[in-house]
Amino acid sequence: MKALTYYKTLGVSPDASLKEIRTVYRRLVKECHPDTNPNDPKAVERFKRITEAYEVLSDARSRRSYDRAGRSAGAGVAAEEKTVRRTRSRNVKVNLFLSLKQVYEGGVKKIRYPRTTYCVICGGRGKRNHSGAECGTCTGSGIVKFDHTVKVNYPAGIRSGETLVIAGEGHVPSPKVPAGDLMVTVLYKPHPYLEVKGDDLHYHCLIGLDQYIQGGRLRIPTISGRTFIFLEPMIADGETINLNGRGLPAHGAHPAGNLVITVQHCLPKKLSRKELEKVRELMQMPGWSPPIDSKGLFPRGEV
Ligand SMILES: [Zn+2]
Numbered sequence: 001m002k003a004l005t006y007y008k009t010l011g012v013s014p015d016a017s018l019k020e021i022r023t024v025y026r027r028l029v030k031e032c033h034p035d036t037n038p039n040d041p042k043a044v045e046r047f048k049r050i051t052e053a054y055e056v057l058s059d060a061r062s063r064r065s066y067d068r069a070g071r072s073a074g075a076g077v078a079a080e081e082k083t084v085r086r087t088r089s090r091n092v093k094v095n096l097f098l099s100l101k102q103v104y105e106g107g108v109k110k111i112r113y114p115r116t117t118y119c120v121i122c123g124g125r126g127k128r129n130h131s132g133a134e135c136g137t138c139t140g141s142g143i144v145k146f147d148h149t150v151k152v153n154y155p156a157g158i159r160s161g162e163t164l165v166i167a168g169e170g171h172v173p174s175p176k177v178p179a180g181d182l183m184v185t186v187l188y189k190p191h192p193y194l195e196v197k198g199d200d201l202h203y204h205c206l207i208g209l210d211q212y213i214q215g216g217r218l219r220i221p222t223i224s225g226r227t228f229i230f231l232e233p234m235i236a237d238g239e240t241i242n243l244n245g246r247g248l249p250a251h252g253a254h255p256a257g258n259l260v261i262t263v264q265h266c267l268p269k270k271l272s273r274k275e276l277e278k279v280r281e282l283m284q285m286p287g288w289s290p291p292i293d294s295k296g297l298f299p300r301g302e303v
Contacts, residue, residue: 102154119138161185207265
């Protein structure tokens with residue numbers, strides 16, 4: 001099997017299992033995230049390449065297309081040639097992977113994909129007009145294959161799974177029928193911190209005991225960059241904070257989503273003898289142990 005770029009990017013073999021790819025990706029995301037490498041100008045590029053490779057290889061369908069076609073198109077395009085031939089469809093289906101930042105901004109992306117047209121030399125017949133000999137241009141198939149590039153405009157806020165139809169950019173099987181369309185399905189690349197749920201974005205925020213007790217300023221990732229929120233002291237475990245309108249941008253019938261921050265208490269997994277002593281000392285203070293009655297039980301409504 002030839003060495004394909006995405007496999008090389010992740011440093012896995014072309015027959016790596018999905019589990020293996022996931023594990024490697026998680027490690028690389030941690031190592032190569034631009035936030036962890038603020039002084040490395042190449043970190044962003046590297047991170048992008050890793051994410052792009054993962055997006056294609058973690059999806060069974062796009063991985064198969066990729067294995068077939070190699071790295072044919074920059075954005076992880078998976079043209080369904082096989083389907084096209086079987087159903088004689090004139091439409092070409094490709095996937096366009098966008099980061100949340102691209103979704104936020106909207107923009108233009110070049111898409112390169114394999115396209116076919118009838119052979120103009122023989123008019124798609126595969127034979128020379130007079131002699132009946134095989135057409136040298138299409139070697140008798142009547143069809144010419146080539147790589148075609150189209151610029152696709154995607155609007156800000158386009159939702160994952162939506163398909164943009166670019167009319168007339170599909171296959172042209174004969175001079176008698178109009179060209180098919182290019183169907184571009186948008187899929188989101190995974191974000192290292194934010195999870196998309198409907199129109200909302202979710203962020204899981206772990207806080208330590210000190211932040212729980214004192215509250216304070218928290219750095220939060222958003223679709224448009226970073227922001228800060230002020231955490232109230234004594235915020236409950238599992239409490240959510242809503243940043244209205246900071247989810248996916250409004251698009252079509254979709255309203256703008258929210259950024260939902262879920263706070264999770266981070267408790268120590270292991271304590272030293274010295275730390276344990278301090279905790280015991282604290283537990284003697286009023287308010288540190290749960291309220292219990294004389295029978296050693298929690299009365300109703302006392303929590
Ligand atoms: Zn021909």
